[in-house]
Amino acid sequence: MSQNESSAGMKLTLRVWRQPNASAPGKLVDYSLANVSPDASFLEMIDQLNEQLIHAGEEPVAFDHDCREGICGMCSMTINGIPHGPERATTTCQLHMRHFKDGDTIVIEPWRAGPFPVVRDLVVNRESFDRIIQAGGFISARTGSAPDANEIAVPKQVADYAMDAAACIGCGACVAACPNASAMLFVAAKASHLNALPQGKPEQDRRVLAMVRTMDGLGFGSCTNIGECSAVCPKEISLDHIAHLNRDYLVASVKNYFSKVE
Amino acid sequence: MKLDAKIPAGPLAQKWDLHKANLKLVNPANRRKYRVLVVGSGLAGASAAASLAEQGYQVSCFCYQDSPRRAHSIAAQGGINAAKNYQNDGDSVYRLFYDTIKGGDFRAREGNVYRLAQVSVDIIDQCVAQGVPFAREYGGLLDNRSFGGAQVSRTFYARGQTGQQLLLGAYSALSRQIGLGQVKMYNRHEMLDLVMVPDSSGEPHAKGIIARNLVTGVIESFSGDAVLLCTGGYGNVFYLSTNAQGCNVSAIWRAYRRGAGMANPCYTQIHPTCIPVHGDEQSKLTLMSESLRNDGRVWVPKSKEVAAKLRARQIKASDVAEADRDYYLERKYKSFGNLAPRDISSRAAKEACDDGRGVASSGFGVYLDFSDAIKRLGEDKIKERYSNLFEMYERITGDSAYRSPMMIYPAVHYTMGGLWVDYNLMSNLSGLFVLGEANFSDHGANRLGASALMQGLADGYFVAPYTLSDYLARTGAGAPSTDHPAFKSAQAQVNDRLNRFLSIQGDKTARHFHQQLGKIMWEYCGMARTEAGLKKALQLIPELRAEFWKNLRVPGTGESLNMEIERAGRVADFLEFGELLCRDALDRDESCGGHFRSEHQDAEGEAARDDEHFNNVSVWESQGENKPPVKHVEPLVYEEVHLAKRSYK
Numbered sequence: 052m053s054q055n056e057s058s059a060g061m062k063l064t065l066r067v068w069r070q071p072n073a074s075a076p077g078k079l080v081d082y083s084l085a086n087v088s089p090d091a092s093f094l095e096m097i098d099q100l101n102e103q104l105i106h107a108g109e110e111p112v113a114f115d116h117d118c119r120e121g122i123c124g125m126c127s128m129t130i131n132g133i134p135h136g137p138e139r140a141t142t143t144c145q146l147h148m149r150h151f152k153d154g155d156t157i158v159i160e161p162w163r164a165g166p167f168p169v170v171r172d173l174v175v176n177r178e179s180f181d182r183i184i185q186a187g188g189f190i191s192a193r194t195g196s197a198p199d200a201n202e203i204a205v206p207k208q209v210a211d212y213a214m215d216a217a218a219c220i221g222c223g224a225c226v227a228a229c230p231n232a233s234a235m236l237f238v239a240a241k242a243s244h245l246n247a248l249p250q251g252k253p254e255q256d257r258r259v260l261a262m263v264r265t266m267d268g269l270g271f272g273s274c275t276n277i278g279e280c281s282a283v284c285p286k287e288i289s290l291d292h293i294a295h296l297n298r299d300y301l302v303a304s305v306k307n308y309f310s311k312v313e
Numbered sequence: 314m315k316l317d318a319k320i321p322a323g324p325l326a327q328k329w330d331l332h333k334a335n336l337k338l339v340n341p342a343n344r345r346k347y348r349v350l351v352v353g354s355g356l357a358g359a360s361a362a363a364s365l366a367e368q369g370y371q372v373s374c375f376c377y378q379d380s381p382r383r384a385h386s387i388a389a390q391g392g393i394n395a396a397k398n399y400q401n402d403g404d405s406v407y408r409l410f411y412d413t414i415k416g417g418d419f420r421a422r423e424g425n426v427y428r429l430a431q432v433s434v435d436i437i438d439q440c441v442a443q444g445v446p447f448a449r450e451y452g453g454l455l456d457n458r459s460f461g462g463a464q465v466s467r468t469f470y471a472r473g474q475t476g477q478q479l480l481l482g483a484y485s486a487l488s489r490q491i492g493l494g495q496v497k498m499y500n501r502h503e504m505l506d507l508v509m510v511p512d513s514s515g516e517p518h519a520k521g522i523i524a525r526n527l528v529t530g531v532i533e534s535f536s537g538d539a540v541l542l543c544t545g546g547y548g549n550v551f552y553l554s555t556n557a558q559g560c561n562v563s564a565i566w567r568a569y570r571r572g573a574g575m576a577n578p579c580y581t582q583i584h585p586t587c588i589p590v591h592g593d594e595q596s597k598l599t600l601m602s603e604s605l606r607n608d609g610r611v612w613v614p615k616s617k618e619v620a621a622k623l624r625a626r627q628i629k630a631s632d633v634a635e636a637d638r639d640y641y642l643e644r645k646y647k648s649f650g651n652l653a654p655r656d657i658s659s660r661a662a663k664e665a666c667d668d669g670r671g672v673a674s675s676g677f678g679v680y681l682d683f684s685d686a687i688k689r690l691g692e693d694k695i696k697e698r699y700s701n702l703f704e705m706y707e708r709i710t711g712d713s714a715y716r717s718p719m720m721i722y723p724a725v726h727y728t729m730g731g732l733w734v735d736y737n738l739m740s741n742l743s744g745l746f747v748l749g750e751a752n753f754s755d756h757g758a759n760r761l762g763a764s765a766l767m768q769g770l771a772d773g774y775f776v777a778p779y780t781l782s783d784y785l786a787r788t789g790a791g792a793p794s795t796d797h798p799a800f801k802s803a804q805a806q807v808n809d810r811l812n813r814f815l816s817i818q819g820d821k822t823a824r825h826f827h828q829q830l831g832k833i834m835w836e837y838c839g840m841a842r843t844e845a846g847l848k849k850a851l852q853l854i855p856e857l858r859a860e861f862w863k864n865l866r867v868p869g870t871g872e873s874l875n876m877e878i879e880r881a882g883r884v885a886d887f888l889e890f891g892e893l894l895c896r897d898a899l900d901r902d903e904s905c906g907g908h909f910r911s912e913h914q915d916a917e918g919e920a921a922r923d924d925e926h927f928n929n930v931s932v933w934e935s936q937g938e939n940k941p942p943v944k945h946v947e948p949l950v951y952e953e954v955h956l957a958k959r960s961y962k
Contacts, residue, residue, distance in 0.1 A: 072873060090591045092709075098824070099594055105822050105877065110869045113876055115379060117557040119597045121705065122477055123383040138708075145708050170528055171874045174379075178500065181380050185492035189485035190444045194364040194774050195435070197442035201399065204453025214446040214471060217478060221382055245444050 060086035061153040065100060067112055068160040070169050073176075077169065079158070089149040093136065094119060094126060096148055097159075113172040121145040121285065124220030127227070128173055129160040134224035134283045142222065142285040162227035166234070166270045177223050179269040180237060187261035188241045190251050203249050216243035218286040225280030225288075231272030236280035238262050239296035240288045246299055256303035256312040263300055314574055314934045316947045319735040320424040325953045326406075329428040332736070336779055337786035344369035346790035349781065350522055350537040352504045352564055354381030356476075356483055356766060357749025358543030360773030363486035366495035368778060370785075373535060374487065374496055375524055377503040377559055377879075382484045385545060385557040386769060389476025390602035390702065392458060392468035393440075393766040395433040400457050404465040406430045411954065413764060416462040416654055417729070417757020418906035418922065419956050420580070420930075422949065424736055425754045432775040433767050437469055439774055443482040447471050460762040461603050462654040462961075468763045473602055473701045479766055483773070499535075501527040503879065505810075506803045507540065507568045509742065510793045517572075519745035520793050521800060523807045527879060530872040532807055534795035538785055539744045541777065542568060543769075546728035546750040548581065550887045550894060551839070552831020554725035555587060555600040561883040562890045565732050565751050573740045574932040574945065576733035576753035578890070579898035582760055582907045583840050584726030585611075585658035588709055589678040598724035599709055601681070601702055603762040606651045608686035608695065609719070611658070612640045613679050617669040624674055630682070630718045641665055645917075649961040656759045656907045656920075657961060659723035663840050664918065666722070673720045682718035723840060727765060729756040729907065730897075733932045733947070737780035738772060741932075744788070746781055748772035753930070758906025811871045814881040819864030823880040826861045830854065830884070830891055838895050843911045847899040851892060855939075858888040893933060893942060900944065903927045924956055 062085045070077025084100050091099070094116050101111035117125040126143040130136035136146045151157065159173065167175040205213075219240040226234050242259055245251035251258070274293060281290045306312050321332040339347065347370050351362040354376040362374040376384060398404040409430040414421055437455075441447065447469050448456040457466040471478040490496040508521035519540040525532050544564035548554035569575045586601045614620045615637050622628045641661055646653040653661070662679045665671065672678050687695055692715060696703070703714045710720070732740050732747040734754055739746050749769040756764065793800075837850035861884070869875045904913040904920035905927070913921040930947040 088592050088594055091594050092596070095594045095596050098596055102822055102824065105866060105868050106820070108868070111877060113874055117378055117383055117559050118385060118388045119558060120388055120555075120599050121708075122388050122474065123378070123385070123557060125378060125383050140704070141708060145705070147709065147711075149711060174874060177379055181382075181488065181491075181498075181500075184382075184485065184488040189489045190442065191489060192439070192442035192444075192486070193367050194360075194439060194486070194778065197435075197438040200397070200437045200441040200447075201454050203441075205449055206453050207449045207451050210446050210449040210453075213444070214448075214478075217446050217471075217481065218474065220477075221380065244446065248444050248446070250442055250444050 060088055063087055064156040066158045069172055072171055073168055087148055091148045092144055093146040094144050113174050115174050116144060119144040124222035127162050127222055131158050134227040135285055140285055140287050162223055164226045164232035180221050183262050183265050186265035187258040190245055209247055213244045213247040216240045216292055219288055220286055224283045228279040228283040233274045234266050234271040235274035235293050236288055238266050239292035242296045243292040256306055259299045259303045314741055314945050316932060316945055325427050328424050329431055333779055336783040339782050339786045341369055345371060347785050348537040348792050349539050350535055351541045353543035355384035355386035356480055356769030357773040359483035359487045360770050361541055361748055361777045362496055363490050364774050364778045366490035372496040375499045375502045379500055381487055385560055386480045387477045389766055390473045391604040392470035392475045392763040394467050394763040395437045396430055397434055400466045402465045404467050412463050414954055415959055416761035417759050418959050420905050421755055421757030423953055429755050429771050432771045435775055436770045440479060440482050445478045445482045458604055459607055461652045462761040503527055504564045505807045507571045508799050508803045509571055510797055510799045518743045523803050528874050532804055534800040534804055536792045536795045538792050541746045542751050543748045544751045548725045548728050550891045551725040551834045552827050553598050555598050563883055563886045566886040566890050570935050573742050574733035574934055576930050576932045577730035578894040579901055579908050580729035580758045582655055582727040583659040583723040585655055585662055585723050586721045587724035589673040589720055589722040609681040609683050610640055611642050611651055611679055611681055612638045613665045613670040615639045620670040620672055623672045630680055646961045653961050660840055662723055678720040678722045680718035681721045727760055729760055738777055746777055748777055758908055814867045814878055817865045819866050821864050822866060823884045827884045829857055830888060834891055838898050841909050841911045842898050847895050850895040854892045861888055897931055901927060
């Protein structure tokens with residue numbers, strides 16, 4: 052349905068995870084919400100719920116969100132069991148209510164993964180992702196030290212491949228969807244992006260070892276090639292990157308065995 | 314208030330180099346004795362924090378999001394300008410400088426803009442070295458595209474996600490420094506006040522901030538040798554804008570209330586290509602990159618009757634014969650056509666809709682049509698260039714722009730005004746530096762496309778690291794203790810204010826007041842402004858503010874994650890700032906760039922400047938809560954450029 056054909060609002064039952072803070076137990080609570088426009092985004096629907104809750108003297112549902120255009124990676128809701136909900140390649144903020152029906156019950160939970168502890172309600176702590184990047188998700192290029200941008204030619208296919216991987220928004224849906232809570236798709240996307248480019252080669256081995264070691268140390272699970280991560284990824288990051296990371300990790304480990312690369 | 318722009322002497326092309334040669338330096342071994350507070354982690358903040366840390370300074374960086382990678386720079390789509398002239402089409406530093414001055418309708422400083430054009434080339438080098446995957450040609454060299462307001466192809470891009478890739482580049486440099494322990498990162502912290510501490514001679518210096526830990530609610534004091542505000546623009550004063558939900562004016566507004574001058578707040582940019590508004594619950598507007606205007610043609614029907622049928626969905630866009638279409642940008646602006654600058658394109662869309670020829674169901678929408686480009690280049694080529702934008706459009710509207718034209722309408726997108734800074738990017742308060750969209754410096758009354766990313770990174774990578782070092786070398790190391798009375802008193806004021814929000818217990822939410830403010834701003838201070846309308850707004854906003862403080866409801870407590878107390882603080886500041894914006898718009902009795910006063914237009918409806926009275930920067934000084942501010946003026950001196958009527962015909 053296009054935006055100009057929308058009809059009257061929907062009535063929904065929302066079953067939402069409420070948890071006052073990190074240490075308190077949480078539970079699912081049912082709310083009834085009427086007059087939801089099919090053109091509203093999922094988060095605008097939650098806004099509407101929160102206005103209703105505040106007017107009723109209750110505390111609104113805490114949730115993470117910012118750009119609301121699918122790029123900042125902040126929004127994070129598991130909707131009916133699927134991180135970011137049922138639509139392919141879509142973040143929660145870009146999911147629109149026209150994909151739901153009048154009378155639906157929608158279950159809304161936070162990301163569920165050990166390394167993403169719940170902060171409150173639907174808000175989780177994803178600083179573990181930052182820690183992985185801090186360990187090696189960069190090319191060391193001090194400001195001012197760069198050669199001319201066209202000095203190194205990068206074949207278009209390589210640049211495109213790097214860009215495909217670099218499209219990751221760091222939302223963490225891959226971890227939330229994985230039965231093992233593995234962060235391999237996230238780590239692989241960053242490693243692929245940087246390892247593919249000529250500028251990223253000098254640090255490749257160090258990068259791969261440091262990122263994987265940090266990931267493991269933070270309690271993310273192992274990858275068993277299930278593929279849920281890629282299926283829910285709003286940017287459709289391919290599983291191929293995990294294969295490349297495994298290859299790069301093996302090479303780096305062997306090199307490191309014979310002479311320390313770190 | 315003393316306003317000394319400190320533009321260096323000498324020929325325009327040599328000012329920056331001469332100035333750099335004269336700046337004081339801090340010995341590498343001494344740099345670790347200094348702590349710099351960087352507020353915001355977007356392009357300006359992340360690049361500044363990373364570069365200063367690389368130089369050896371201790372840096373603390375703050376962002377309200379859960380990670381520095383989320384800052385709203387990430388949403389910029391189209392590209393970043395640089396005077397590389399890789400296309401051999403006549404580009405140069407001078408031409409980028411001139412285009413930017415002209416695009417800004419001759420209301421920016423020559424010296425700052427020339428420097429921006431100069432360092433633009435270094436930015437591209439830096440970003441490529443970091444691994445930013447810019448688009449490439451088959452030969453492996455960098456590709457460029459055209460953007461509004463320029464007749465050369467100087468825009469570098471990474472599909473429709475250039476802002477994301479540039480921010481991730483800066484974020485990776487920042488992350489490296491966090492990992493090395495050189496930067497201490499404070500996620501989910503929001504700055505609520507600036508702390509000024511007098512030096513031995515009694516002159517106040519910016520030496521700290523008060524921030525709220527958004528998870529625990531704890532109000533904390535942070536002390537440093539200087540403060541950099543890289544906190545973005547204030548577009549959300551209009552409620553509906555393309556900004557992220559959390560974007561706010563609070564950091565620069567709190568600095569203003571501590572004595573920093575607010576420059577040209579009425580210079581706001583309305584972006585011509587956004588998805589039209591759909592209903593009352595709408596929380597934000599989504600931009601469709603200006604790059605789409607490279608291949609899309611903007612049109613409305615020539616007749617109101619046809620437009621009415623389109624609105625009622627009795628006919629489709631493709632049913633309208635070529636002869637019945639008005640490609641109004643191509644008609645009015647022959648040499649720039651669909652790539653006319655943003656302010657001009659936006660007003661032209663408004664004119665067409667006000668004339669009853671809008672095509673969206675609300676009446677506020679025009680077509681951006683790709684059918685010719687698809688015929689000429691094939692659908693695959695269009696997909697390669699814009700697939701992510703077309704997908705985004707379809708996700709939001711349910712329509713495919715490959716099959717029928719996009720519908721677009723202007724929306725608030727960027728704000729050129731901000732805190733006044735001198736050539737060194739320091740505000741009138743010693744030690745308070747302002748970078749990126751938060752300052753007023755480079756875009757005059759209208760910003761050209763692909764120049765925001767350029768400015769954010771220029772300020773953070775290549776300007777502030779030099780000029781801040783000079784300030785630090787002059788003042789010496791010595792951040793005050795947070796036990797200083799200035800910290801104690803600022804912290805108490807912040808606490809009082811939060812308690813006031815909680816104690817009102819009225820029956821309207823902060824969102825309600827924000828929406829009401831947005832309606833006033835858009836109605837009376839949007840794309841076209843009049844004296845009567847602005848006077849009306851200046852009466853309505855204080856009334857709304859009074860009601861806010863009587864009837865606000867904030868649930869919960871201040872001692873936990875509480876989105877409503879965050880929102881209340883931001884809306885309270887917007888309610889004060891919106892009044893200043895309207896006051897500035899009323900005071901600037903001319904039209905220029907994004908500031909269009911209906912009283913001042915030429916026979917063809919174009920903005921008519923008044924160079925005799927307004928060739929200057931308006932800088933407002935706070936006199937305290939609910940007291941009218943005082944206006945100061947910095948004259949604009951044009952040594953190189955001849956003030957001309959801006960023409961894109």
